[in-house]
Amino acid sequence: MNIVACVKQVPDTEAQIKVKADGSGIEEGGIKWVMNPYDEYGVEEALRLKEKFGGEVTVVCVGPARTMETIRTALAMGADKGIQIDDPALYNADAYATATALAAAVKSAPYDIIFCGQRAIDDDSGQVGSILAELLGIPGVTFATKLEIDGQKVKAVRPIEGAQLVIETSLPCVITATKGLNEPRYASLPGIMKAKKKPVDMKTAAALGVAAESKSKVAKFTPPPARPPGKIICADDTPEGKAAELAKLLREEAKVI
Amino acid sequence: MAKGVWIVAEQRDGALRKVSFELASTARKLADQLGEEVGAVLCGSGIEALAAALGKYGVDKVFVADSPALEPYTTDAHATAVAKVVKENDPSILLVGASAQGKDLSAALVGKLATGMATDCTDVKIADGKLLAIRPMYAGKCFGEVVVTGTPQMASLRPNVFTIVENAKAAAIVKFDAGLGEPKTKVLEVQKEAAGKIDVAEANVIVSGGRGVKGPEGFGILEELAAVLGAAVGASRAAVDAGWRAQIDQVGQTGKVVSPNLYIACGISGAIQHLAGMSSSKYIVAVNKDAEAPIFARADYGVVDDLFKVVPAFTGEVKKLLA
Ligand SMILES: Cc1cc2nc3c(=O)[nH]c(=O)nc-3n(C[C@H](O)[C@H](O)[C@H](O)COP(=O)(O)OP(=O)(O)OC[C@H]3O[C@@H](n4cnc5c(N)ncnc54)[C@H](O)[C@@H]3O)c2cc1C
Numbered sequence: 254m255n256i257v258a259c260v261k262q263v264p265d266t267e268a269q270i271k272v273k274a275d276g277s278g279i280e281e282g283g284i285k286w287v288m289n290p291y292d293e294y295g296v297e298e299a300l301r302l303k304e305k306f307g308g309e310v311t312v313v314c315v316g317p318a319r320t321m322e323t324i325r326t327a328l329a330m331g332a333d334k335g336i337q338i339d340d341p342a343l344y345n346a347d348a349y350a351t352a353t354a355l356a357a358a359v360k361s362a363p364y365d366i367i368f369c370g371q372r373a374i375d376d377d378s379g380q381v382g383s384i385l386a387e388l389l390g391i392p393g394v395t396f397a398t399k400l401e402i403d404g405q406k407v408k409a410v411r412p413i414e415g416a417q418l419v420i421e422t423s424l425p426c427v428i429t430a431t432k433g434l435n436e437p438r439y440a441s442l443p444g445i446m447k448a449k450k451k452p453v454d455m456k457t458a459a460a461l462g463v464a465a466e467s468k469s470k471v472a473k474f475t476p477p478p479a480r481p482p483g484k485i486i487c488a489d490d491t492p493e494g495k496a497a498e499l500a501k502l503l504r505e506e507a508k509v510i
Numbered sequence: 511m512a513k514g515v516w517i518v519a520e521q522r523d524g525a526l527r528k529v530s531f532e533l534a535s536t537a538r539k540l541a542d543q544l545g546e547e548v549g550a551v552l553c554g555s556g557i558e559a560l561a562a563a564l565g566k567y568g569v570d571k572v573f574v575a576d577s578p579a580l581e582p583y584t585t586d587a588h589a590t591a592v593a594k595v596v597k598e599n600d601p602s603i604l605l606v607g608a609s610a611q612g613k614d615l616s617a618a619l620v621g622k623l624a625t626g627m628a629t630d631c632t633d634v635k636i637a638d639g640k641l642l643a644i645r646p647m648y649a650g651k652c653f654g655e656v657v658v659t660g661t662p663q664m665a666s667l668r669p670n671v672f673t674i675v676e677n678a679k680a681a682a683i684v685k686f687d688a689g690l691g692e693p694k695t696k697v698l699e700v701q702k703e704a705a706g707k708i709d710v711a712e713a714n715v716i717v718s719g720g721r722g723v724k725g726p727e728g729f730g731i732l733e734e735l736a737a738v739l740g741a742a743v744g745a746s747r748a749a750v751d752a753g754w755r756a757q758i759d760q761v762g763q764t765g766k767v768v769s770p771n772l773y774i775a776c777g778i779s780g781a782i783q784h785l786a787g788m789s790s791s792k793y794i795v796a797v798n799k800d801a802e803a804p805i806f807a808r809a810d811y812g813v814v815d816d817l818f819k820v821v822p823a824f825t826g827e828v829k830k831l832l833a
Contacts, residue, residue: 381626485812499813
């Protein structure tokens, strides 16, 4: 089975995000970069399929030089080879341009299934996997929390508000992974050593023959709106007194109950 | 030239979802500024009668595809249908709900229409005749003002954030053929949650519990409060990973993003990843015995005390108020 896992490098979830003074982006200095947590579920599922059915896992990443570390992490977890698409024309690419580059890279070799995270936790766009499926002309299932493959048949569970959908489709397809799908493994020490020797192909947008044309852009970044300071409820200092005061404030001041 | 502000109306089991009215009201506002019409696309089976209800919130024209192949929702069939009618009519703006279904559909539409989209917006306006979409990024640690250069300019709107405004219009119905081919995906089964259970993503009020609730039994007092308030019960990742609550109830960066009118966090410290999922709630209440817990920095009302004493007392008080 030829399995592809798309990965993105994002700031660690604990990272402080500071907007540049001119609003053109965020300050990248001091940020610790990690693999997007949702992509970890994708890589893990890819590895499990390889363990079950045999084959090869290729990780594909769009981003600057530093993203090699994230590719190496996936290789250390057990992926076989990598493709890094590093092109300044794609540094601020939107979902459409990113998916166009990924589609071109994926198409350069045979593929049966492609994993993406359901969204990346930096831009929080949640579009790339679905656009990729459209560009490749294959079905996509988003937010998968369970996956079973039997021959060409694919069965996935996807939660919606108040229900779980059991969806059937067929290979080749794109699956976007979310929490619940699996528990991603950590890279082992021998894995990390082996990863250093695994091949990573370097590509540019031009080499892939894509225009890298974004269809949207963030014109301005701003800090989040300030929230007025809240009230700490003291009342008579008994739990009952505080509970009564809280109920009163929610009823009379906030008018939410 | 592309013209018109369109929405994709969302329905399930023969009823329009609330987000559809939020979309219609918002589209009306934008269209009035542009001097254009509001169009809505409605897909499903036996749903034509729902079209008129959209007129109440300012929709001028409803494009309806009615076919058994459109029920239940699949990405494939709905994206094909919506993309077809959008291409034929060339609206300048297309708004979709950032619900579970809307997120799936809108991203596929971006691919089919080769355009751009601002996801999960908390505000949209018109600036220089173009859509300007405001959205949280980096889990709400900053905001982005997005312009879409592709056509249509797409945005998905966070449910429960945009106000519903009545503004009656005729809502002329235009039927269209969805142009569906062989389906690529099908829904084998819809496993519904227990009747009466409210999904955190749709609740107006959420009572949420964390590690401080101490175990699955501890959630009993939160369930009681939720029952009185008609609320959903949410959980922090710590509570979900401990196996006390289901994954679907998790709020936060790797759970659901919610924006209820009232979010009551009990025994939740307020880690940045939890705040990522609930900081756009209108009112936040925190009950935590640690006065230094970061949740208090985000809470509108904070109670520093033992939740096992405060929550039952609060439930009693609410009962009295609502009696
Ligand atoms: C990649 C990544 C993604 C993550 N995604 C999420 C996510 O989606 N959602 C999420 O919630 N977390 C997420 N986390 C985890 C997050 O960092 C925190 O670990 C988690 O939110 C803590 O949960 P908690 O507040 O319930 O527990 P704790 O931080 O342990 O807090 C428990 C609180 O309960 C209080 N308490 C204890 N007993 C009582 C009592 N009797 N009365 C009142 N208060 C009491 C304590 O004072 C404390 O503040 C993520 C982490 C990572 C690294």
